[in-house]
Amino acid sequence: MKLSELTAHQLKESYKKGGTSPTEVCKALFTAVDRLDPIIHAFVYLDREKILARAKELEQRPYERPLWGIPVAIKDILCVEGEPTTCASKILEGFCPPYNATVIEYLKAAGAILFGKTNMDEFAFGSSTETSCYGPTKNPWHVDRIPGGSSGGSCACVSAGQVPLSLGSDTGGSIRQPASMCGVVGLKPTYGRVSRYGLIAFASSLDQVGPIARDIPDCALLAEIISRHDPRDATSVAIETPPYSALLQKDITGLTLGVPREYFAEGIHADVGGALQDALKTLKGLGAKTVSISLPHTKYAVADYYIVAPAEASSNLARFDGVQYGYRSQTAPYSAEHGPLIDMYLNTRREGFGAEAKRRIMLGTHALSSGYYEAYYLRALKVRSLIRGDFDEAFKKCDCIITPTSPTTAFGIGERLADPLSMYLSDILTISANLSGIPGISLPCGFDPQGLPIGLQILARPFDEQLIFNVGYAFQCATDFHTKRPGLAAGKDA
Amino acid sequence: MDFETVIGLEVHVQLSTASKVFCGCGTLFGEAANTQTCPVCLGLPGSLPVLNKEAFRKAIKAALALNCEIAEITKFDRKHYFYPDLPKNFQISQFDMPFSRDGQLEIIIEEGIKRIGITRVHLEEDAGKLMHMADGDNSLVDFNRAGTPLLEIVSEPDMSSPEEAYAYLTELKAVMEYIEVSDCDMEKGSLRCDANISLRPRGTAGLGAKVEIKNMNSFKAVRAALQYEVNRQHDLLADGKTVVQETRLWDADGLYTTPMRGKEESHDYRYFPEPDLPLFEISRQMVADIRSGLPEMPARRRERFVSEYRLSEYDAGVLTQDKALADYFEEVLVDYNNPKMVANWLMGDILAYLSATNMTITEVKMTPQSLAKALKLQEDGVISGKIQKQILPVLLKEGKDPEAYVKEAGLAQISDEDELSRIVERVIAANPASVQSYREGKEKALGFLVGGVMKETRGKANPQLVNQLLKERLDTSNT
Numbered sequence: 001m002k003l004s005e006l007t008a009h010q011l012k013e014s015y016k017k018g019g020t021s022p023t024e025v026c027k028a029l030f031t032a033v034d035r036l037d038p039i040i041h042a043f044v045y046l047d048r049e050k051i052l053a054r055a056k057e058l059e060q061r062p063y064e065r066p067l068w069g070i071p072v073a074i075k076d077i078l079c080v081e082g083e084p085t086t087c088a089s090k091i092l093e094g095f096c097p098p099y100n101a102t103v104i105e106y107l108k109a110a111g112a113i114l115f116g117k118t119n120m121d122e123f124a125f126g127s128s129t130e131t132s133c134y135g136p137t138k139n140p141w142h143v144d145r146i147p148g149g150s151s152g153g154s155c156a157c158v159s160a161g162q163v164p165l166s167l168g169s170d171t172g173g174s175i176r177q178p179a180s181m182c183g184v185v186g187l188k189p190t191y192g193r194v195s196r197y198g199l200i201a202f203a204s205s206l207d208q209v210g211p212i213a214r215d216i217p218d219c220a221l222l223a224e225i226i227s228r229h230d231p232r233d234a235t236s237v238a239i240e241t242p243p244y245s246a247l248l249q250k251d252i253t254g255l256t257l258g259v260p261r262e263y264f265a266e267g268i269h270a271d272v273g274g275a276l277q278d279a280l281k282t283l284k285g286l287g288a289k290t291v292s293i294s295l296p297h298t299k300y301a302v303a304d305y306y307i308v309a310p311a312e313a314s315s316n317l318a319r320f321d322g323v324q325y326g327y328r329s330q331t332a333p334y335s336a337e338h339g340p341l342i343d344m345y346l347n348t349r350r351e352g353f354g355a356e357a358k359r360r361i362m363l364g365t366h367a368l369s370s371g372y373y374e375a376y377y378l379r380a381l382k383v384r385s386l387i388r389g390d391f392d393e394a395f396k397k398c399d400c401i402i403t404p405t406s407p408t409t410a411f412g413i414g415e416r417l418a419d420p421l422s423m424y425l426s427d428i429l430t431i432s433a434n435l436s437g438i439p440g441i442s443l444p445c446g447f448d449p450q451g452l453p454i455g456l457q458i459l460a461r462p463f464d465e466q467l468i469f470n471v472g473y474a475f476q477c478a479t480d481f482h483t484k485r486p487g488l489a490a491g492k493d494a
Numbered sequence: 495m496d497f498e499t500v501i502g503l504e505v506h507v508q509l510s511t512a513s514k515v516f517c518g519c520g521t522l523f524g525e526a527a528n529t530q531t532c533p534v535c536l537g538l539p540g541s542l543p544v545l546n547k548e549a550f551r552k553a554i555k556a557a558l559a560l561n562c563e564i565a566e567i568t569k570f571d572r573k574h575y576f577y578p579d580l581p582k583n584f585q586i587s588q589f590d591m592p593f594s595r596d597g598q599l600e601i602i603i604e605e606g607i608k609r610i611g612i613t614r615v616h617l618e619e620d621a622g623k624l625m626h627m628a629d630g631d632n633s634l635v636d637f638n639r640a641g642t643p644l645l646e647i648v649s650e651p652d653m654s655s656p657e658e659a660y661a662y663l664t665e666l667k668a669v670m671e672y673i674e675v676s677d678c679d680m681e682k683g684s685l686r687c688d689a690n691i692s693l694r695p696r697g698t699a700g701l702g703a704k705v706e707i708k709n710m711n712s713f714k715a716v717r718a719a720l721q722y723e724v725n726r727q728h729d730l731l732a733d734g735k736t737v738v739q740e741t742r743l744w745d746a747d748g749l750y751t752t753p754m755r756g757k758e759e760s761h762d763y764r765y766f767p768e769p770d771l772p773l774f775e776i777s778r779q780m781v782a783d784i785r786s787g788l789p790e791m792p793a794r795r796r797e798r799f800v801s802e803y804r805l806s807e808y809d810a811g812v813l814t815q816d817k818a819l820a821d822y823f824e825e826v827l828v829d830y831n832n833p834k835m836v837a838n839w840l841m842g843d844i845l846a847y848l849s850a851t852n853m854t855i856t857e858v859k860m861t862p863q864s865l866a867k868a869l870k871l872q873e874d875g876v877i878s879g880k881i882q883k884q885i886l887p888v889l890l891k892e893g894k895d896p897e898a899y900v901k902e903a904g905l906a907q908i909s910d911e912d913e914l915s916r917i918v919e920r921v922i923a924a925n926p927a928s929v930q931s932y933r934e935g936k937e938k939a940l941g942f943l944v945g946g947v948m949k950e951t952r953g954k955a956n957p958q959l960v961n962q963l964l965k966e967r968l969d970t971s972n973t
Contacts, residue, residue, distance in 0.1 A: 079540045092539070099533050101540060200539040204769035234544050234771050312769055315572055318583035319537050323635070340631075345576055368574075368764040377766060 003028035004161040008070045008218045022055035022069030032162045040138045042157035044076050045084050046116035054113050065111030073166035075154045076117040079198040080104055087200050088132035089122045091320045091352030093327040101198020103209050103226045110225045115163050118153030122354045124174050124202045126150050127426045131356045140486040141452055145410035148178030154212050155182040161489040165222050166212045171202045173430025175210045176442035180405035180455020183444045185219040186212045190462045191437035192237035195230030203312040206434040215482045216472040220244035242466050250474040253287030258398030262298040269408045275446030275454040276404050286474050291398050295390040300383050305431045307367050307380035314364025322348030388436040395461050405442040405455035439465050443472050444481040497693040499724050501659050502651035506644050507676045508684040509552045515619050515643035516543030527636040535641035537581030542770050549643035552675045555784050557615040559673045562597030564781045570768040578635050579622040589765040592616035600793045601661040610662050611650030620644045656720035663713045668792040672817045680712050693727045703737040709744045719744040803833035818856045829866035843886050859893025868896040880953050881905050909956040918963045921946040
């Protein structure tokens with residue numbers, strides 16, 4: 001097997017036996033990147049010298065650390081000290097944070113090798129990784145298709161075998177939806193489980209950092225490293241994280257799986273629906289029971305999300321003004337109408353933000369405006385608590401909930417760019433988990449006739465990630481969808 | 495028509511905490527630009543605020559000292575506006591759930607005590623400072639101040655004259671100093687005040703068009719600006735004109751207010767709950783703990799000084815305005831229990847010395863114990879009041895022991911009858927004309943003779959004794 005195809009667990013095993021070294025692995029991954037990235041464009045930054053230096057440094061002090069020598073790619077939304085961190089936006093051009101996000105500190109302490117920054121929708125605004133200022137990422141399974149988004153780069157690089165693990169962020173499905181479309185495993189942890197310090201905020205009350213991997217044990221391993229209380233994030237919950245990967249077990253006998261009627265209704269593509277029915281059969285065959293449940297307020301989730309998320313985003317993005325860092329417009333001369341300061345703001349933001357960012361800033365600004373605040377924002381908060389209430393009710397009847405991750409498989413590049421509403425609807429099945437704060441995962445459960453991956457979503461009670469991993473593990477022990485790699489990945493790179 | 499004035503004040507007070515309100519940076523004043531900063535107070539992408547517990551405790555302490563109700567649950571909100579000194583282009587403040595409301599502050603006015611309502615007190619972060627370069631094209635920002643904890647204290651429109659506004663600020667400063675949460679120095683910017691003022695026909699209940707005045711840099715400037723506005727608005731209304739509702743700036747050089755330039759659009763701050771900070775529950779236990787740690791407030795202390803030490807309202811007011819002075823006063827009393835006497839010397843010569851040297855009572859070298867000793871020396875007749883006046887500046891400046899100093903400088907009063915009698919004889923002999931006048935009933939002449947004795951003794955003679963000896967000698971003898 002090629003080094004670039006090994007999972008983190010396989011790499012660890014090989015390191016232990018002296019079969020390979022971090023330097024060798026990184027070089028193999030560079031070869032994969034050289035061959036694949038000109039086609040899929042998953043990375044926006046990769047400092048090979050720094051990566052090899054880190055590998056060398058680790059090799060000089062080899063000791064038992066959970067991610068010793070494991071390369072992890074980082075979504076360009078997380079601050080890495082001294083490396084460009086731009087959220088794929090022109091407005092952060094040249095910005096190198098003077099500090100590390102907490103999750104980056106945790107990765108470094110665990111012995112990981114930070115393996116470049118990955119492409120994304122600008123400020124995570126999108127479901128296709130097409131709104132990036134660096135241009136789109138392609139789906140490794142089919143290069144005319146989008147990889148999903150916004151963590152499209154982080155999912156594509158893991159799928160294509162450029163790196164075994166990556167970090168993404170999920171505000172409305174931004175880890176799970178691209179994981180589904182790229183045929184990898186991606187977790188959105190419970191809100192408060194993972195520190196947001198150093199995650200450039202999109203919607204503060206919805207954002208979570210999460211792991212992306214090729215199988216459940218790898219995903220669980222990365223999840224347990226990053227899930228730790230952080231006093232620098234007031235929304236981080238002081239709660240112990242179980243050693244997920246060590247506690248994995250595939251016996252799901254007697255578990256009750258909720259199947260929400262609303263998630264298998266109109267709009268779900270027949271291929272997706274079919275794969276899900278097969279998956280449910282598999283899980284029942286493993287001893288689980290299913291029960292039909294209802295999440296009646298699901299139909300309001302997208303509308304609700306597109307008030308709450310842009311409102312918070314319009315506020316979070318106010319700081320990008322050209323004063324301290326990032327892009328500053330040099331457009332001159334200034335107009336007499338506003339004066340130099342206001343014109344600097346206007347031109348910087350006009351030239352620095354892309355169309356989708358501007359759309360969301362306008363939506364959010366409007367929703368928070370005096371006279372509209374009650375009608376939009378306050379009402380959205382009420383609906384949000386109804387949606388959360390749906391899950392509270394549902395979890396009285398079941399242990400976890402099984403749904404498709406996305407209504408369709410990966411759509412064509414450019415297909416939905418001009419139609420924001422259809423783009424927004426591709427997150428219809430993932431958004432509710434963010435609004436409710438509950439954890440959710442996507443894992444591969446089949447392929448459509450074009451060979452595009454289909455994702456299965458598992459949702460659970462807050463802080464019940466272990467159950468999610470166990471159900472996913474049981475499923476992967478009984479199936480081989482997660483072992484399939486895109487044809488593109490099979491090359492002579494190792 | 496007769497008008498009455500309605501004034502409300504909005505005061506911002508910087509809390510004197512070691513670190514900023516949402517990060518661990520220091521709050522030292524006057525450090526090199528942008529050295530007291532971190533990703534949080536610079537508002538760098540990805541950074542998050544965490545509430546400083548010490549700042550929150552101090553804020554609660556201040557609100558309790560202003561007799562406010564403390565909320566059980568409070569939250570922070572974002573207030574949005576674009577300005578280069580505001581790193582995130584929003585300020586973390588409190589909107590509809592401030593941590594405290596409904597307080598009051600007692601001020602002393604001519605008619606007695608007046609209660610001024612406090613609408614609310616909330617906690618927020620301060621902004622940085624802009625410096626405009628001489629070239630006129632560039633400005634620099636210093637973020638050292640950004641994130642300093644700031645209390646906003648909003649009064650009810652309960653003040654009816656500029657004098658009352660001045661008294662309110664003085665009392666507010668005294669309270670904040672008593673509880674040691676702020677030094678309230680307007681010149682350093684640790685207290686800032688905006689004033690709202692309107693006039694209405696006397697006896698009516700509605701409010702006239704409100705003018706907000708900004709840019710005052712001292713309590714006196716607040717008073718002067720308000721007085722200017724009272725006159726300006728009065729003249730307009732008396733002429734049958736209307737007052738424009740607007741914001742005006744005080745010009746400290748020209749001593750007038752001018753409308754703020756540019757469109758004073760009503761800002762839409764787009765307040766919404768700060769999602770990075772959870773709701774805060776304020777435990778009743780914590781409130782009780784903070785309340786029990788509150789010192790005696792200036793108003794209570796003033797009352798006590800009147801009842802316990804029999805001081806006048808005025809004297810008690812002056813002594814309690816400054817906590818350190820009041821503490822000093824009471825410490826002197828421990829060793830020398832004559833409140834009236836101590837108050838007179840403190841408020842007379844000692845305050846004059848402090849104001850002349852621009853010092854505070856805590857900076858002088860004379861301890862309360864030494865003042866007590868000095869006053870006792872006077873009471874015991876060892877020194878005269880005149881000598882006391884002479885030695886106090888020395889004691890204040892050099893911190894000497896009064897007894898030793900009096901001895902060393904040979905300033906002890908002469909109370910020896912024999913010695914004084916000899917001097918009295920000499921003075922009488924040398925001034926026959928005055929003796930004559932006195933005997934003719936001109937009491938004034940006695941003063942001249944006393945002066946003569948004092949001159950001979952360089953002021954050290956015991957004045958009562960000199961008086962007594964002179965009278966005895968002149969009244970009983972004919973020679």
